[in-house]
Amino acid sequence: MIEFEGVHKRYAGGQNGLLDINFVIQRGEMVFVTGHSGAGKSTLIKLIALLEGTSRGQVRVDGQVLGSLRRSAAQQHRRTLGMVFQDYRLLHRQSIFDNVALPLRIAGWTQADIDKRVRAVLDLVGLGARAFDTPLMLSGGEQQRVGIARALAPRPALIIADEPTGNLDPKLATDIMQLFISLMQAGTTVVVASHDLHLIQRVKKRVLVLDKGRLIDDFRPEPAA
Amino acid sequence: MSMEPESDRGAVRIRAGGSFWQNLTQRHRDAAGKAWARLRQAPLSAAFGVLLIAFAWLLPLMVHWLERNLAGAAGDLAGSHGAHVFLKVEQDEAAATAIAERWRVAEADLETRVISRDEGLRELAELPGFRGIDAVVGDNPLPVVVSIDLADPARLEALLDDWRKDPAVDFVQSDARLKRKLRHVQEFVAAAAWVAWLLALAGALLISIHLSRLAVNADRDEISVSFWLGADDAHIRRPLLYGGMLQGFIGASLAAILVLALVAATHRALVEFSQQFASRIELLGPDPRTLLAVVVAAVVLGWLGAFVCTSVDLGQLGQTREDIE
Numbered sequence: 001m002i003e004f005e006g007v008h009k010r011y012a013g014g015q016n017g018l019l020d021i022n023f024v025i026q027r028g029e030m031v032f033v034t035g036h037s038g039a040g041k042s043t044l045i046k047l048i049a050l051l052e053g054t055s056r057g058q059v060r061v062d063g064q065v066l067g068s069l070r071r072s073a074a075q076q077h078r079r080t081l082g083m084v085f086q087d088y089r090l091l092h093r094q095s096i097f098d099n100v101a102l103p104l105r106i107a108g109w110t111q112a113d114i115d116k117r118v119r120a121v122l123d124l125v126g127l128g129a130r131a132f133d134t135p136l137m138l139s140g141g142e143q144q145r146v147g148i149a150r151a152l153a154p155r156p157a158l159i160i161a162d163e164p165t166g167n168l169d170p171k172l173a174t175d176i177m178q179l180f181i182s183l184m185q186a187g188t189t190v191v192v193a194s195h196d197l198h199l200i201q202r203v204k205k206r207v208l209v210l211d212k213g214r215l216i217d218d219f220r221p222e223p224a225a
Numbered sequence: 226m227s228m229e230p231e232s233d234r235g236a237v238r239i240r241a242g243g244s245f246w247q248n249l250t251q252r253h254r255d256a257a258g259k260a261w262a263r264l265r266q267a268p269l270s271a272a273f274g275v276l277l278i279a280f281a282w283l284l285p286l287m288v289h290w291l292e293r294n295l296a297g298a299a300g301d302l303a304g305s306h307g308a309h310v311f312l313k314v315e316q317d318e319a320a321a322t323a324i325a326e327r328w329r330v331a332e333a334d335l336e337t338r339v340i341s342r343d344e345g346l347r348e349l350a351e352l353p354g355f356r357g358i359d360a361v362v363g364d365n366p367l368p369v370v371v372s373i374d375l376a377d378p379a380r381l382e383a384l385l386d387d388w389r390k391d392p393a394v395d396f397v398q399s400d401a402r403l404k405r406k407l408r409h410v411q412e413f414v415a416a417a418a419w420v421a422w423l424l425a426l427a428g429a430l431l432i433s434i435h436l437s438r439l440a441v442n443a444d445r446d447e448i449s450v451s452f453w454l455g456a457d458d459a460h461i462r463r464p465l466l467y468g469g470m471l472q473g474f475i476g477a478s479l480a481a482i483l484v485l486a487l488v489a490a491t492h493r494a495l496v497e498f499s500q501q502f503a504s505r506i507e508l509l510g511p512d513p514r515t516l517l518a519v520v521v522a523a524v525v526l527g528w529l530g531a532f533v534c535t536s537v538d539l540g541q542l543g544q545t546r547e548d549i550e
Protein backbone atom coordinates (compact mmCIF):
# COMPACT_ATOMS: atom_id res chain seq x y z
CA MET A 1 0.00 0.00 0.00
CA ILE A 2 2.81 2.43 0.92
CA GLU A 3 6.17 2.08 -0.81
CA PHE A 4 9.26 4.22 -0.26
CA GLU A 5 11.92 3.69 -2.90
CA GLY A 6 15.27 5.44 -2.56
CA VAL A 7 13.60 8.41 -0.90
CA HIS A 8 15.70 11.43 -0.03
CA LYS A 9 14.31 14.57 1.51
CA ARG A 10 16.48 17.62 1.74
CA TYR A 11 14.83 20.80 3.00
CA ALA A 12 15.34 24.13 1.31
CA GLY A 13 17.60 25.22 4.17
CA GLY A 14 19.96 22.31 3.44
CA GLN A 15 18.84 20.11 6.37
CA ASN A 16 18.54 16.45 5.56
CA GLY A 17 15.12 15.14 6.52
CA LEU A 18 15.49 11.63 5.12
CA LEU A 19 18.32 9.76 3.40
CA ASP A 20 17.75 6.84 1.02
CA ILE A 21 14.69 5.34 2.66
CA ASN A 22 13.28 2.03 1.35
CA PHE A 23 10.38 0.06 2.81
CA VAL A 24 6.97 -1.34 1.97
CA ILE A 25 3.90 -1.23 4.21
CA GLN A 26 1.13 -3.67 3.28
CA ARG A 27 -2.53 -2.84 3.27
CA GLY A 28 -4.02 -3.43 6.71
CA GLU A 29 -0.67 -3.27 8.51
CA MET A 30 -0.04 -1.23 11.62
CA VAL A 31 3.47 0.24 11.71
CA PHE A 32 5.33 2.46 14.14
CA VAL A 33 7.99 4.90 13.01
CA THR A 34 10.35 5.77 15.82
CA GLY A 35 13.66 7.48 16.48
CA HIS A 36 15.10 10.39 18.37
CA SER A 37 13.91 13.91 17.91
CA GLY A 38 15.07 15.15 14.53
CA ALA A 39 15.41 11.61 13.17
CA GLY A 40 12.95 12.29 10.35
CA LYS A 41 9.69 10.79 11.65
CA SER A 42 7.56 13.83 10.87
CA THR A 43 9.24 14.19 7.50
CA LEU A 44 8.29 10.63 6.62
CA ILE A 45 4.68 11.24 7.69
CA LYS A 46 4.52 14.47 5.70
CA LEU A 47 5.79 12.73 2.58
CA ILE A 48 2.97 10.18 2.80
CA ALA A 49 0.39 12.94 3.25
CA LEU A 50 1.99 14.81 0.38
CA LEU A 51 2.49 17.81 2.64
CA GLU A 52 6.06 17.67 1.41
CA GLY A 53 7.59 16.33 -1.77
CA THR A 54 10.60 14.06 -2.10
CA SER A 55 13.94 15.43 -3.26
CA ARG A 56 14.88 12.11 -4.82
CA GLY A 57 13.21 8.69 -5.09
CA GLN A 58 9.56 7.77 -5.09
CA VAL A 59 6.76 7.48 -2.61
CA ARG A 60 3.91 5.33 -3.88
CA VAL A 61 0.54 4.92 -2.21
CA ASP A 62 -1.79 2.36 -3.76
CA GLY A 63 0.53 2.28 -6.74
CA GLN A 64 0.26 6.02 -7.36
CA VAL A 65 3.53 7.91 -7.50
CA LEU A 66 2.75 10.84 -5.22
CA GLY A 67 5.31 13.13 -6.80
CA SER A 68 3.58 12.88 -10.17
CA LEU A 69 0.11 13.79 -8.95
CA ARG A 70 -1.48 16.95 -10.25
CA ARG A 71 -2.89 19.48 -7.82
CA SER A 72 -6.42 18.08 -7.84
CA ALA A 73 -5.20 14.48 -7.62
CA ALA A 74 -2.96 15.44 -4.70
CA GLN A 75 -5.99 16.98 -2.98
CA GLN A 76 -7.94 13.82 -3.69
CA HIS A 77 -5.08 11.78 -2.18
CA ARG A 78 -5.16 13.83 1.03
CA ARG A 79 -8.89 13.25 1.31
CA THR A 80 -8.40 9.50 1.29
CA LEU A 81 -6.16 9.47 4.35
CA GLY A 82 -6.70 10.46 7.94
CA MET A 83 -3.88 12.61 9.22
CA VAL A 84 -3.21 13.27 12.89
CA PHE A 85 -0.94 16.28 13.27
CA GLN A 86 1.68 16.45 15.96
CA ASP A 87 0.45 19.93 16.92
CA TYR A 88 -3.23 19.04 16.31
CA ARG A 89 -3.89 21.87 13.85
CA LEU A 90 -7.35 22.64 15.21
CA LEU A 91 -9.35 25.73 14.33
CA HIS A 92 -9.59 27.74 17.51
CA ARG A 93 -12.56 29.83 16.49
CA GLN A 94 -14.71 26.83 15.71
CA SER A 95 -16.39 24.31 17.95
CA ILE A 96 -15.02 20.82 18.51
CA PHE A 97 -17.96 19.58 16.48
CA ASP A 98 -17.10 21.80 13.52
CA ASN A 99 -13.43 20.86 13.73
CA VAL A 100 -14.27 17.19 13.46
CA ALA A 101 -16.88 17.87 10.79
CA LEU A 102 -14.39 19.74 8.58
CA PRO A 103 -13.07 16.75 6.59
CA LEU A 104 -16.64 15.52 6.15
CA ARG A 105 -17.75 18.89 4.79
CA ILE A 106 -14.74 18.84 2.50
CA ALA A 107 -15.73 15.38 1.30
CA GLY A 108 -19.29 16.57 0.70
CA TRP A 109 -21.18 14.57 3.32
CA THR A 110 -24.79 15.51 3.98
CA GLN A 111 -25.55 17.36 7.19
CA ALA A 112 -27.49 14.42 8.63
CA ASP A 113 -24.57 12.02 8.04
CA ILE A 114 -22.14 14.57 9.45
CA ASP A 115 -24.18 14.94 12.65
CA LYS A 116 -24.27 11.21 13.18
CA ARG A 117 -20.65 10.55 12.34
CA VAL A 118 -19.17 13.43 14.35
CA ARG A 119 -21.08 12.37 17.46
CA ALA A 120 -19.91 8.79 16.98
CA VAL A 121 -16.21 9.64 16.67
CA LEU A 122 -16.34 12.15 19.52
CA ASP A 123 -17.82 9.43 21.73
CA LEU A 124 -15.10 7.13 20.48
CA VAL A 125 -12.36 9.42 21.82
CA GLY A 126 -14.35 10.20 24.97
CA LEU A 127 -15.22 13.80 24.11
CA GLY A 128 -18.92 13.44 23.32
CA ALA A 129 -19.79 15.95 26.01
CA ARG A 130 -17.43 18.63 24.70
CA ALA A 131 -18.82 18.95 21.17
CA PHE A 132 -19.72 22.61 21.50
CA ASP A 133 -16.68 23.81 23.37
CA THR A 134 -13.86 25.40 21.44
CA PRO A 135 -10.37 23.86 21.34
CA LEU A 136 -8.79 26.38 23.69
CA MET A 137 -11.21 25.32 26.41
CA LEU A 138 -9.66 21.84 26.24
CA SER A 139 -6.45 20.43 27.72
CA GLY A 140 -3.59 19.47 25.41
CA GLY A 141 -4.52 15.82 25.64
CA GLU A 142 -8.15 16.56 24.84
CA GLN A 143 -7.16 18.66 21.85
CA GLN A 144 -5.00 15.79 20.68
CA ARG A 145 -8.02 13.50 20.85
CA VAL A 146 -10.05 15.99 18.82
CA GLY A 147 -7.29 15.82 16.20
CA ILE A 148 -7.58 12.03 16.25
CA ALA A 149 -11.37 12.16 15.98
CA ARG A 150 -11.05 14.47 12.99
CA ALA A 151 -8.67 12.03 11.29
CA LEU A 152 -11.00 9.08 11.91
CA ALA A 153 -14.19 10.87 10.92
CA PRO A 154 -14.17 10.24 7.16
CA ARG A 155 -13.42 6.51 7.70
CA PRO A 156 -10.09 6.67 5.86
CA ALA A 157 -8.48 3.48 4.61
CA LEU A 158 -5.12 4.86 5.75
CA ILE A 159 -4.41 6.67 8.99
CA ILE A 160 -1.10 8.43 9.52
CA ALA A 161 -0.49 9.91 12.92
CA ASP A 162 2.41 12.08 14.05
CA GLU A 163 2.99 11.59 17.78
CA PRO A 164 -0.72 11.05 18.44
CA THR A 165 -0.15 10.21 22.10
CA GLY A 166 2.50 12.82 22.81
CA ASN A 167 0.27 14.68 25.23
CA LEU A 168 -1.74 11.81 26.66
CA ASP A 169 -1.19 10.09 29.98
CA PRO A 170 -0.24 6.39 29.68
CA LYS A 171 -3.78 5.14 30.25
CA LEU A 172 -5.26 7.36 27.51
CA ALA A 173 -2.31 6.60 25.23
CA THR A 174 -3.02 2.90 25.58
CA ASP A 175 -6.71 3.50 24.87
CA ILE A 176 -5.89 5.40 21.71
CA MET A 177 -3.54 2.62 20.63
CA GLN A 178 -6.34 0.11 21.24
CA LEU A 179 -8.55 2.25 19.05
CA PHE A 180 -5.94 2.22 16.28
CA ILE A 181 -5.53 -1.54 16.68
CA SER A 182 -9.27 -2.07 16.33
CA LEU A 183 -9.23 0.06 13.18
CA MET A 184 -6.31 -1.97 11.89
CA GLN A 185 -8.18 -5.20 12.64
CA ALA A 186 -11.05 -3.85 10.59
CA GLY A 187 -8.73 -3.38 7.62
CA THR A 188 -7.39 0.15 8.03
CA THR A 189 -3.69 0.71 7.43
CA VAL A 190 -2.18 2.64 10.35
CA VAL A 191 1.19 4.42 10.46
CA VAL A 192 2.14 6.00 13.78
CA ALA A 193 5.21 8.16 14.37
CA SER A 194 6.15 8.02 18.03
CA HIS A 195 9.21 8.27 20.21
CA ASP A 196 7.38 6.54 23.09
CA LEU A 197 9.31 3.27 23.26
CA HIS A 198 7.28 1.91 26.16
CA LEU A 199 4.11 2.30 24.19
CA ILE A 200 5.66 0.72 21.11
CA GLN A 201 6.88 -2.22 23.15
CA ARG A 202 3.45 -2.78 24.64
CA VAL A 203 1.66 -2.74 21.30
CA LYS A 204 4.07 -5.14 19.60
CA LYS A 205 3.65 -4.15 15.99
CA ARG A 206 6.19 -3.62 13.24
CA VAL A 207 8.65 -0.81 13.96
CA LEU A 208 10.70 1.30 11.55
CA VAL A 209 13.60 2.96 13.35
CA LEU A 210 15.04 6.17 11.95
CA ASP A 211 18.28 7.79 12.96
CA LYS A 212 19.51 11.06 11.50
CA GLY A 213 17.36 10.55 8.45
CA ARG A 214 18.39 6.93 7.80
CA LEU A 215 16.29 3.83 8.26
CA ILE A 216 18.44 1.79 10.64
CA ASP A 217 16.04 -0.94 11.65
CA ASP A 218 12.79 -2.56 10.56
CA PHE A 219 11.58 -5.25 12.93
CA ARG A 220 8.54 -6.92 14.40
CA PRO A 221 8.66 -7.64 18.14
CA GLU A 222 7.84 -11.14 19.28
CA PRO A 223 4.15 -11.46 19.97
CA ALA A 224 3.30 -11.39 23.63
CA ALA A 225 3.53 -14.77 25.27
CA MET B 226 -13.55 5.69 25.65
CA SER B 227 -14.82 2.77 23.66
CA MET B 228 -13.87 0.66 20.71
CA GLU B 229 -15.09 1.59 17.28
CA PRO B 230 -18.40 -0.22 16.83
CA GLU B 231 -18.48 -3.14 14.44
CA SER B 232 -20.55 -1.41 11.81
CA ASP B 233 -18.09 1.48 11.60
CA ARG B 234 -14.99 -0.49 10.95
CA GLY B 235 -12.54 -0.21 8.18
CA ALA B 236 -14.84 1.27 5.65
CA VAL B 237 -13.07 2.82 2.72
CA ARG B 238 -15.99 5.03 1.93
CA ILE B 239 -14.82 8.59 1.64
CA ARG B 240 -17.93 10.26 0.40
CA ALA B 241 -21.16 9.76 2.27
CA GLY B 242 -24.51 9.14 0.63
CA GLY B 243 -26.92 11.69 -0.71
CA SER B 244 -27.92 12.23 -4.30
CA PHE B 245 -25.94 14.40 -6.66
CA TRP B 246 -28.41 17.26 -6.21
CA GLN B 247 -28.51 16.88 -2.45
CA ASN B 248 -24.73 17.08 -2.33
CA LEU B 249 -24.63 20.01 -4.70
CA THR B 250 -27.22 22.06 -2.83
CA GLN B 251 -25.59 21.16 0.46
CA ARG B 252 -22.21 22.41 -0.76
CA HIS B 253 -23.72 25.67 -1.92
CA ARG B 254 -25.77 26.09 1.22
CA ASP B 255 -22.65 25.48 3.31
CA ALA B 256 -20.65 27.96 1.25
CA ALA B 257 -23.31 30.67 1.41
CA GLY B 258 -23.69 30.05 5.12
CA LYS B 259 -19.96 30.35 5.62
CA ALA B 260 -19.86 33.57 3.60
CA TRP B 261 -22.59 35.03 5.77
CA ALA B 262 -20.86 33.82 8.94
CA ARG B 263 -17.65 35.50 7.81
CA LEU B 264 -19.47 38.81 7.34
CA ARG B 265 -20.97 38.50 10.81
CA GLN B 266 -17.68 37.49 12.33
CA ALA B 267 -16.20 40.86 11.42
CA PRO B 268 -19.22 43.17 11.23
CA LEU B 269 -17.19 46.35 11.19
CA SER B 270 -14.98 45.45 8.28
CA ALA B 271 -17.97 43.92 6.51
CA ALA B 272 -19.89 47.17 6.94
CA PHE B 273 -16.88 49.12 5.74
CA GLY B 274 -16.57 46.94 2.66
CA VAL B 275 -20.25 47.25 1.87
CA LEU B 276 -20.10 51.03 2.28
CA LEU B 277 -17.11 51.23 -0.07
CA ILE B 278 -19.03 49.32 -2.71
CA ALA B 279 -22.10 51.48 -2.13
CA PHE B 280 -20.07 54.67 -2.61
CA ALA B 281 -18.54 53.29 -5.77
CA TRP B 282 -22.03 52.89 -7.26
CA LEU B 283 -23.46 56.09 -5.80
CA LEU B 284 -21.64 58.47 -8.13
CA PRO B 285 -22.75 56.94 -11.46
CA LEU B 286 -26.27 56.50 -10.14
CA MET B 287 -26.43 60.21 -9.28
CA VAL B 288 -25.04 61.17 -12.67
CA HIS B 289 -27.50 58.82 -14.31
CA TRP B 290 -30.33 60.52 -12.47
CA LEU B 291 -29.11 63.95 -13.55
CA GLU B 292 -28.79 62.75 -17.12
CA ARG B 293 -32.34 61.46 -17.08
CA ASN B 294 -33.78 64.72 -15.84
CA LEU B 295 -31.75 66.73 -18.32
CA ALA B 296 -33.05 64.52 -21.09
CA GLY B 297 -36.55 65.17 -19.79
CA ALA B 298 -35.97 68.93 -19.86
CA ALA B 299 -34.51 68.75 -23.35
CA GLY B 300 -37.57 66.80 -24.43
CA ASP B 301 -39.79 69.60 -23.10
CA LEU B 302 -37.80 72.14 -25.07
CA ALA B 303 -37.67 70.14 -28.25
CA GLY B 304 -40.89 71.60 -29.58
CA SER B 305 -39.87 75.25 -29.38
CA HIS B 306 -38.14 77.20 -32.15
CA GLY B 307 -36.73 80.60 -32.66
CA ALA B 308 -36.70 83.16 -29.91
CA HIS B 309 -38.76 85.25 -27.60
CA VAL B 310 -38.27 89.01 -27.51
CA PHE B 311 -39.46 90.53 -24.26
CA LEU B 312 -40.48 94.17 -24.67
CA LYS B 313 -40.18 96.78 -21.99
CA VAL B 314 -43.25 96.82 -19.74
CA GLU B 315 -44.34 100.26 -20.91
CA GLN B 316 -44.86 98.87 -24.43
CA ASP B 317 -48.50 97.97 -24.84
CA GLU B 318 -49.95 95.47 -27.27
CA ALA B 319 -50.59 98.02 -30.03
CA ALA B 320 -46.97 99.20 -29.92
CA ALA B 321 -45.82 95.60 -29.89
CA THR B 322 -47.87 94.74 -32.94
CA ALA B 323 -46.35 97.69 -34.79
CA ILE B 324 -42.82 96.67 -33.84
CA ALA B 325 -43.44 93.08 -34.85
CA GLU B 326 -44.83 94.17 -38.20
CA ARG B 327 -41.80 96.38 -38.82
CA TRP B 328 -39.48 93.42 -38.19
CA ARG B 329 -41.52 91.02 -40.31
CA VAL B 330 -41.52 93.31 -43.30
CA ALA B 331 -37.77 93.88 -43.08
CA GLU B 332 -36.85 90.22 -43.17
CA ALA B 333 -38.01 87.57 -45.61
CA ASP B 334 -39.37 84.31 -44.13
CA LEU B 335 -39.56 85.80 -40.67
CA GLU B 336 -42.66 84.96 -38.72
CA THR B 337 -43.76 86.92 -35.71
CA ARG B 338 -46.50 86.53 -33.21
CA VAL B 339 -47.39 88.93 -30.46
CA ILE B 340 -48.08 87.24 -27.16
CA SER B 341 -50.33 89.39 -25.03
CA ARG B 342 -49.88 89.69 -21.29
CA ASP B 343 -52.91 87.48 -20.60
CA GLU B 344 -51.74 84.91 -23.09
CA GLY B 345 -48.27 84.99 -21.56
CA LEU B 346 -49.65 84.31 -18.12
CA ARG B 347 -51.72 81.42 -19.47
CA GLU B 348 -48.67 79.95 -21.23
CA LEU B 349 -46.62 80.35 -18.11
CA ALA B 350 -49.25 78.51 -16.13
CA GLU B 351 -48.96 75.59 -18.56
CA LEU B 352 -45.26 75.11 -17.90
CA PRO B 353 -44.27 72.40 -15.48
CA GLY B 354 -43.31 74.14 -12.29
CA PHE B 355 -45.65 77.07 -12.76
CA ARG B 356 -48.93 75.28 -12.81
CA GLY B 357 -51.71 77.40 -11.36
CA ILE B 358 -49.62 80.54 -11.20
CA ASP B 359 -52.32 82.51 -13.08
CA ALA B 360 -54.68 81.94 -10.16
CA VAL B 361 -52.40 83.51 -7.57
CA VAL B 362 -50.88 86.46 -9.36
CA GLY B 363 -53.13 89.49 -9.04
CA ASP B 364 -51.90 92.26 -11.37
CA ASN B 365 -50.37 90.64 -14.42
CA PRO B 366 -46.67 91.62 -14.19
CA LEU B 367 -45.70 90.16 -17.54
CA PRO B 368 -44.44 92.19 -20.50
CA VAL B 369 -45.72 91.77 -24.00
CA VAL B 370 -43.57 89.25 -25.87
CA VAL B 371 -42.93 88.86 -29.58
CA SER B 372 -42.41 85.26 -30.55
CA ILE B 373 -40.03 84.89 -33.48
CA ASP B 374 -39.60 82.04 -35.91
CA LEU B 375 -36.85 81.96 -38.51
CA ALA B 376 -35.43 78.82 -40.12
CA ASP B 377 -31.88 80.19 -40.56
CA PRO B 378 -30.22 80.21 -37.13
CA ALA B 379 -27.23 82.39 -38.18
CA ARG B 380 -29.50 85.02 -39.61
CA LEU B 381 -31.68 84.83 -36.50
CA GLU B 382 -28.66 85.42 -34.22
CA ALA B 383 -27.73 88.50 -36.22
CA LEU B 384 -31.28 89.87 -36.00
CA LEU B 385 -31.47 89.19 -32.27
CA ASP B 386 -28.22 91.12 -31.80
CA ASP B 387 -29.78 94.09 -33.60
CA TRP B 388 -32.99 93.95 -31.60
CA ARG B 389 -31.16 93.81 -28.31
CA LYS B 390 -30.09 97.39 -29.04
CA ASP B 391 -33.71 98.44 -29.73
CA PRO B 392 -34.89 100.79 -26.90
CA ALA B 393 -38.30 99.08 -26.85
CA VAL B 394 -36.73 95.69 -26.15
CA ASP B 395 -36.09 94.59 -22.59
CA PHE B 396 -34.32 91.30 -23.32
CA VAL B 397 -34.08 88.51 -25.87
CA GLN B 398 -34.29 84.84 -25.11
CA SER B 399 -33.02 82.60 -27.87
CA ASP B 400 -34.52 79.13 -27.58
CA ALA B 401 -31.96 77.82 -30.03
CA ARG B 402 -29.17 79.08 -27.81
CA LEU B 403 -30.84 77.63 -24.75
CA LYS B 404 -31.20 74.31 -26.49
CA ARG B 405 -27.61 74.42 -27.59
CA LYS B 406 -26.46 75.15 -24.07
CA LEU B 407 -28.60 72.39 -22.71
CA ARG B 408 -27.21 70.02 -25.31
CA HIS B 409 -23.68 70.93 -24.27
CA VAL B 410 -24.54 70.26 -20.65
CA GLN B 411 -26.13 66.98 -21.68
CA GLU B 412 -23.07 65.94 -23.64
CA PHE B 413 -20.85 66.81 -20.73
CA VAL B 414 -23.02 64.89 -18.30
CA ALA B 415 -23.12 61.92 -20.66
CA ALA B 416 -19.32 61.88 -20.81
CA ALA B 417 -19.16 62.24 -17.05
CA ALA B 418 -21.58 59.34 -16.77
CA TRP B 419 -19.29 57.16 -18.85
CA VAL B 420 -16.36 58.00 -16.64
CA ALA B 421 -18.44 57.44 -13.51
CA TRP B 422 -19.65 54.05 -14.73
CA LEU B 423 -16.13 52.97 -15.64
CA LEU B 424 -14.79 54.15 -12.30
CA ALA B 425 -17.57 52.33 -10.49
CA LEU B 426 -16.94 49.12 -12.42
CA ALA B 427 -13.21 49.23 -11.80
CA GLY B 428 -13.72 50.36 -8.22
CA ALA B 429 -16.25 47.66 -7.41
CA LEU B 430 -13.95 45.02 -8.90
CA LEU B 431 -10.88 46.23 -7.03
CA ILE B 432 -12.82 46.54 -3.79
CA SER B 433 -14.10 43.02 -4.22
CA ILE B 434 -10.60 41.69 -4.89
CA HIS B 435 -9.38 43.47 -1.81
CA LEU B 436 -12.24 42.29 0.38
CA SER B 437 -11.71 38.72 -0.76
CA ARG B 438 -8.07 39.03 0.09
CA LEU B 439 -9.00 40.27 3.55
CA ALA B 440 -11.36 37.32 3.92
CA VAL B 441 -8.60 34.93 2.87
CA ASN B 442 -6.28 36.48 5.42
CA ALA B 443 -8.86 36.43 8.19
CA ASP B 444 -9.49 32.76 7.54
CA ARG B 445 -5.98 31.74 6.65
CA ASP B 446 -5.98 29.09 9.40
CA GLU B 447 -9.09 27.40 8.21
CA ILE B 448 -8.05 27.57 4.59
CA SER B 449 -4.64 26.04 5.29
CA VAL B 450 -6.05 23.27 7.48
CA SER B 451 -8.71 22.59 4.87
CA PHE B 452 -6.01 22.19 2.22
CA TRP B 453 -4.05 19.85 4.48
CA LEU B 454 -7.18 17.79 4.91
CA GLY B 455 -7.58 17.55 1.16
CA ALA B 456 -9.99 20.33 0.28
CA ASP B 457 -10.03 21.07 -3.42
CA ASP B 458 -9.81 24.58 -4.81
CA ALA B 459 -13.55 24.76 -5.43
CA HIS B 460 -14.28 24.03 -1.78
CA ILE B 461 -12.06 26.89 -0.62
CA ARG B 462 -13.23 29.17 -3.35
CA ARG B 463 -16.97 28.74 -3.05
CA PRO B 464 -17.54 30.66 0.21
CA LEU B 465 -15.31 33.45 -1.04
CA LEU B 466 -17.31 33.71 -4.25
CA TYR B 467 -20.53 33.82 -2.26
CA GLY B 468 -18.97 36.41 0.04
CA GLY B 469 -18.09 38.60 -2.94
CA MET B 470 -21.56 38.29 -4.41
CA LEU B 471 -23.16 38.97 -1.04
CA GLN B 472 -21.14 42.12 -0.41
CA GLY B 473 -21.71 43.30 -3.97
CA PHE B 474 -25.43 42.76 -3.57
CA ILE B 475 -25.69 44.53 -0.24
CA GLY B 476 -23.42 47.37 -1.37
CA ALA B 477 -25.29 48.03 -4.61
CA SER B 478 -28.68 47.71 -2.92
CA LEU B 479 -27.52 50.22 -0.35
CA ALA B 480 -26.40 52.58 -3.14
CA ALA B 481 -29.80 52.18 -4.84
CA ILE B 482 -31.63 52.88 -1.60
CA LEU B 483 -29.45 55.92 -0.92
CA VAL B 484 -30.12 57.33 -4.39
CA LEU B 485 -33.85 56.73 -4.07
CA ALA B 486 -33.84 58.39 -0.65
CA LEU B 487 -31.84 61.32 -1.99
CA VAL B 488 -34.15 61.73 -4.97
CA ALA B 489 -37.20 61.52 -2.74
CA ALA B 490 -35.77 64.14 -0.40
CA THR B 491 -34.85 66.47 -3.28
CA HIS B 492 -38.22 65.95 -4.80
CA ARG B 493 -40.04 66.71 -1.58
CA ALA B 494 -37.99 69.88 -1.10
CA LEU B 495 -38.73 71.00 -4.66
CA VAL B 496 -42.41 70.23 -4.30
CA GLU B 497 -42.62 72.20 -1.09
CA PHE B 498 -40.77 75.04 -2.73
CA SER B 499 -42.95 75.05 -5.81
CA GLN B 500 -46.13 74.77 -3.79
CA GLN B 501 -45.45 78.29 -2.61
CA PHE B 502 -46.19 79.24 -6.20
CA ALA B 503 -49.21 76.94 -6.29
CA SER B 504 -47.55 74.82 -8.91
CA ARG B 505 -45.99 71.37 -9.23
CA ILE B 506 -42.55 70.33 -10.31
CA GLU B 507 -42.09 66.78 -11.53
CA LEU B 508 -38.65 65.23 -11.18
CA LEU B 509 -37.92 61.92 -12.80
CA GLY B 510 -36.56 59.22 -10.47
CA PRO B 511 -33.71 56.91 -11.50
CA ASP B 512 -34.67 54.27 -14.04
CA PRO B 513 -35.59 51.07 -12.15
CA ARG B 514 -33.94 49.02 -14.87
CA THR B 515 -30.70 50.88 -14.24
CA LEU B 516 -30.96 50.20 -10.51
CA LEU B 517 -31.56 46.53 -11.20
CA ALA B 518 -28.65 46.42 -13.65
CA VAL B 519 -26.39 47.97 -11.03
CA VAL B 520 -27.33 45.35 -8.45
CA VAL B 521 -26.76 42.55 -10.97
CA ALA B 522 -23.45 44.07 -12.08
CA ALA B 523 -22.35 44.42 -8.45
CA VAL B 524 -23.12 40.77 -7.78
CA VAL B 525 -21.19 39.71 -10.89
CA LEU B 526 -18.25 41.93 -10.02
CA GLY B 527 -18.25 40.64 -6.44
CA TRP B 528 -17.99 37.13 -7.81
CA LEU B 529 -15.32 38.17 -10.30
CA GLY B 530 -13.23 39.93 -7.66
CA ALA B 531 -13.29 36.87 -5.42
CA PHE B 532 -12.44 34.71 -8.42
CA VAL B 533 -9.45 36.87 -9.33
CA CYS B 534 -8.29 36.99 -5.72
CA THR B 535 -8.52 33.23 -5.28
CA SER B 536 -6.83 32.57 -8.60
CA VAL B 537 -3.86 34.58 -7.42
CA ASP B 538 -3.80 33.73 -3.71
CA LEU B 539 -4.93 30.14 -3.46
CA GLY B 540 -2.02 28.93 -5.53
CA GLN B 541 0.21 29.94 -2.65
CA LEU B 542 -2.16 28.88 0.10
CA GLY B 543 -2.52 25.49 -1.55
CA GLN B 544 1.18 25.04 -0.93
CA THR B 545 0.82 22.65 1.94
CA ARG B 546 4.53 22.38 2.50
CA GLU B 547 4.96 23.67 5.95
CA ASP B 548 6.82 22.55 8.97
CA ILE B 549 4.49 20.39 10.96
CA GLU B 550 6.54 20.72 14.13
Ligand SMILES: Nc1ncnc2c1ncn2[C@@H]1O[C@H](COP(=O)(O)OP(=O)(O)O)[C@@H](O)[C@H]1O
Nearest residue numbers: 011013015016017037038039040041042043548
Ligand atom coordinates in the same frame (compact mmCIF):
# COMPACT_ATOMS: atom_id res chain seq x y z
N1 LIG C 1 10.36 22.56 7.35
C1 LIG C 1 11.63 22.25 7.59
N2 LIG C 1 12.62 23.02 7.10
C2 LIG C 1 13.89 22.71 7.31
N3 LIG C 1 14.32 21.65 7.98
C3 LIG C 1 13.40 20.82 8.51
C4 LIG C 1 12.00 21.08 8.34
N4 LIG C 1 11.32 20.11 8.95
C5 LIG C 1 12.23 19.28 9.49
N5 LIG C 1 13.48 19.71 9.22
C6 LIG C 1 14.72 19.04 9.61
O1 LIG C 1 14.66 17.72 9.16
C7 LIG C 1 15.16 16.83 10.15
C8 LIG C 1 14.11 15.82 10.53
O2 LIG C 1 13.04 16.50 11.16
P1 LIG C 1 11.68 15.79 11.55
O3 LIG C 1 11.23 14.97 10.42
O4 LIG C 1 10.79 16.83 12.04
O5 LIG C 1 12.16 14.85 12.77
P2 LIG C 1 11.32 14.17 13.92
O6 LIG C 1 9.88 14.32 13.60
O7 LIG C 1 11.79 12.78 13.94
O8 LIG C 1 11.67 14.88 15.18
C9 LIG C 1 15.59 17.71 11.31
O9 LIG C 1 16.99 17.93 11.17
C10 LIG C 1 14.84 18.98 11.10
O10 LIG C 1 15.59 20.07 11.57
Ligand SMILES: [Mg+2]
Nearest residue numbers: 041042086550
Ligand atom coordinates in the same frame (compact mmCIF):
# COMPACT_ATOMS: atom_id res chain seq x y z
MG1 LIG D 1 8.27 15.06 14.69
